[in-house]
Amino acid sequence: MSEPVLTVRGLNVDYGTGDDAVHALRDIDLTLHRGEVLGLAGESGSGKSTLAYAVTRLLSPPGVITGGEVHYHRRDGGALDLLALSAAGLRAFRWQELSIVFQGAMNSLNPVHTVHSQLTDVLRAHRPGMKRSERTARARELLALVGISADRLSAYPHQLSGGMRQRVMIAMALALEPEIVIMDEPTTALDVVMQRQILSQLVRLREELGFSVVFITHDISLLIEFSDRIAIMYGGRIVEEARAAAIYRDPHHPYSDGLLHSFPALHGARRELTGIPGSPPHLSAMPAGCAFHPRCGKALDACAGHVPVLAAPDGDASRTVACWLHRPAPATAAPRP
Amino acid sequence: MKYLLQRLAFYLVTAWAAITINFLIPRMMPGDPVQALLARFQGQLDTSAVDSLTALFGLDRNQSLWQQYTDYWSHLLDGDLGLSFTFFPTPVSEVIAQSLPWTLALVGLTTLISFVLGTGIGVFTGWRRGSWLDGLLPVTTFISAIPYFWLGLIAIALFAVKWPLFPESGGYDNSLVPAFDWPFISSALYHGVLPGLTIVLSAVAGWILGMRNMMVTVSSEDYVMVAQAKGLSERRVMFGYAARNAVLPNISGFALSIGFIVGGTLLVEMVFSYPGIGLQLFQAVGAKDYPLMQGVFLIITLSVLAANLLADVIYMALDPRTRREA
Numbered sequence: 001m002s003e004p005v006l007t008v009r010g011l012n013v014d015y016g017t018g019d020d021a022v023h024a025l026r027d028i029d030l031t032l033h034r035g036e037v038l039g040l041a042g043e044s045g046s047g048k049s050t051l052a053y054a055v056t057r058l059l060s061p062p063g064v065i066t067g068g069e070v071h072y073h074r075r076d077g078g079a080l081d082l083l084a085l086s087a088a089g090l091r092a093f094r095w096q097e098l099s100i101v102f103q104g105a106m107n108s109l110n111p112v113h114t115v116h117s118q119l120t121d122v123l124r125a126h127r128p129g130m131k132r133s134e135r136t137a138r139a140r141e142l143l144a145l146v147g148i149s150a151d152r153l154s155a156y157p158h159q160l161s162g163g164m165r166q167r168v169m170i171a172m173a174l175a176l177e178p179e180i181v182i183m184d185e186p187t188t189a190l191d192v193v194m195q196r197q198i199l200s201q202l203v204r205l206r207e208e209l210g211f212s213v214v215f216i217t218h219d220i221s222l223l224i225e226f227s228d229r230i231a232i233m234y235g236g237r238i239v240e241e242a243r244a245a246a247i248y249r250d251p252h253h254p255y256s257d258g259l260l261h262s263f264p265a266l267h268g269a270r271r272e273l274t275g276i277p278g279s280p281p282h283l284s285a286m287p288a289g290c291a292f293h294p295r296c297g298k299a300l301d302a303c304a305g306h307v308p309v310l311a312a313p314d315g316d317a318s319r320t321v322a323c324w325l326h327r328p329a330p331a332t333a334a335p336r337p
Numbered sequence: 338m339k340y341l342l343q344r345l346a347f348y349l350v351t352a353w354a355a356i357t358i359n360f361l362i363p364r365m366m367p368g369d370p371v372q373a374l375l376a377r378f379q380g381q382l383d384t385s386a387v388d389s390l391t392a393l394f395g396l397d398r399n400q401s402l403w404q405q406y407t408d409y410w411s412h413l414l415d416g417d418l419g420l421s422f423t424f425f426p427t428p429v430s431e432v433i434a435q436s437l438p439w440t441l442a443l444v445g446l447t448t449l450i451s452f453v454l455g456t457g458i459g460v461f462t463g464w465r466r467g468s469w470l471d472g473l474l475p476v477t478t479f480i481s482a483i484p485y486f487w488l489g490l491i492a493i494a495l496f497a498v499k500w501p502l503f504p505e506s507g508g509y510d511n512s513l514v515p516a517f518d519w520p521f522i523s524s525a526l527y528h529g530v531l532p533g534l535t536i537v538l539s540a541v542a543g544w545i546l547g548m549r550n551m552m553v554t555v556s557s558e559d560y561v562m563v564a565q566a567k568g569l570s571e572r573r574v575m576f577g578y579a580a581r582n583a584v585l586p587n588i589s590g591f592a593l594s595i596g597f598i599v600g601g602t603l604l605v606e607m608v609f610s611y612p613g614i615g616l617q618l619f620q621a622v623g624a625k626d627y628p629l630m631q632g633v634f635l636i637i638t639l640s641v642l643a644a645n646l647l648a649d650v651i652y653m654a655l656d657p658r659t660r661r662e663a
Contacts (some may be wrong), residue, residue: 094568
């Protein structure tokens with residue numbers, strides 16, 4: 001496996017402070033390797049987007065990072081502690097090294113500025129030496145990259161279709177050729193045909209430019225097709241992480257299994273679709289022990305009292321899972337605090 | 338451009354309707370300006386004078402209403418608004434021309450100042466909400482809730498009577514002859530401080546509140562988050578993205594308030610006996626000076642329409658979504 005480009009260790013995020021605080025992310029460990037596509041899947045409210053915002057320090061109040069580390073690894077081997085960056089350092093880091101394509105394709109563009117102005121202001125901020133004509137040339141190049149004709153540069157966002165807007169956002173994310181692109185449900189607001197078009201464009205661009213992608217979606221069937229590795233989130237924790245094929249063929253965590261069986265497959269034999277009973281827990285009223293145990297068909301006694309740690313299952317070091325089914329369950333005596 | 342022409346046509350029609358109503362109302366009201374004037378001069382006018390007055394006011398009973406209407410228009414286009422009763426025989430246009438600049442200067446400047454000040458403060462309070470700047474809000478809102486005439490009277494009582502820092506009334510020192518020289522202009526500015534300050538105080542809260550709320554709303558828009566993620570400077574995000582979108586409703590509010598500069602300052606000018614058009618209107622009402630009232634109303638109507646047109650143009654320049662493709 002190639003070297004890591006982004007490592008997250010023990011990240012905790014709360015919404016609010018004091019006794020009313022809601023724990024949105026707990027003890028997240030995640031590694032993004034250079035050039036890979038890491039899928040992040042889970043139901044609404046599982047903390048996928050919070051993770052993306054926390055890593056880029058874009059959490060708006062009342063979101064607070066209460067613990068953990070996030071490191072960015074440069075190509076020369078130096079590491080950058082993202083949570084300790086100064087405001088100026090953070091501004092320089094953003095978009096240059098890590099860019100984001102946000103959820104709302106419709107509202108991500110400023111309605112009162114032209115596409116040109118929004119594509120070039122990031123160049124103006126990060127490449128002060130660039131001439132005006134060079135910036136315009138780069139903007140044209142970027143639009144060409146996502147298959148939009150250069151005459152749309154002078155267009156305002158409301159003159160573009162939803163798919164075009166999202167492609168402009170992708171072009172914008174690539175403006176500085178960052179190492180990492182976080183895609184937060186980039187195609188959720190689009191129809192299936194447009195989704196496919198944009199995703200295949202993304203795959204091509206990634207092969208050409210070689211950036212790493214964190215792809216956030218609730219559509220796990222999409223991830224299995226497009227990502228190298230998949231991390232499944234539930235209730236603010238990562239419950240399973242493995243190569244896409246491994247998740248598809250042999251999901252270890254019952255929740256991953258449930259997610260997989262709630263989407264129809266396009267190829268292969270027909271199979272029965274089953275949903276996951278119940279609904280995701282509210283973050284302020286998390287069940288004790290494994291957050292998934294009230295909905296889990298295979299729950300053991302230990303599941304209600306002990307939080308399973310994310311670790312490699314017995315005899316397989318290539319993946320991790322947080323489930324008591326895959327390691328010796330503790331005695332059901334005194335639950336840990 | 339086509340849209341602009343459409344708006345222009347719409348405003349021309351509105352102006353025509355307003356002027357026509359302005360023509361009809363005095364003619365439908367009971368009472369007769371000539372009788373009113375006769376009463377003022379207590380019978381010192383003879384019949385030939387009455388006849389010529391009737392002709393002068395355009396109230397000749399022998400003329401058809403249509404004839405009067407066309408005459409009214411031709412006079413209007415010549416800039417002839419008739420003669421004022423109160424300042425007889427000064428033409429109304431002259432009375433208005435004398436008082437309009439005072440109102441425009443005082444209220445125009447203070448409206449501009451309170452808009453710029455209030456919007457500026459609103460941008461910062463909205464962007465850094467929770468900072469000490471939020472403490473300004475209850476204070477300014479409290480001041481703006483005070484009825485204007487009371488605020489003005491308190492200001493006079495404190496700063497003109499108890500501590501005579503500023504003159505209590507008038508637009509300039511009466512010993513000076515109006516002219517474009519420094520003693521007169523400085524005197525006018527000096528007289529304008531107290532009324533101007535009270536106008537700004539009472540108006541600024543509205544702008545702050547409106548702008549702050551819009552800033553808070555716009556700050557949570559996705560494109561502001563994107564701008565931050567792009568690593569743009571805070572100034573660029575605050576002004577280019579958040580404030581640039583948040584200011585739009587305030588701009589149209591401002592354009593509309595420009596329209597009320599001419600008419601909306603009756604109270605200020607009464608309290609401070611300021612020689613503007615509001616005071617003129619107040620006197621005209623008191624003296625049943627129909628031609629003057631008619632003239633003032635006409636000016637107010639036209640300025641409101643002009644301000645509306647201005648609002649359309651500004652909005653079109655600032656918000657690309659209101660532009661229609663040619």
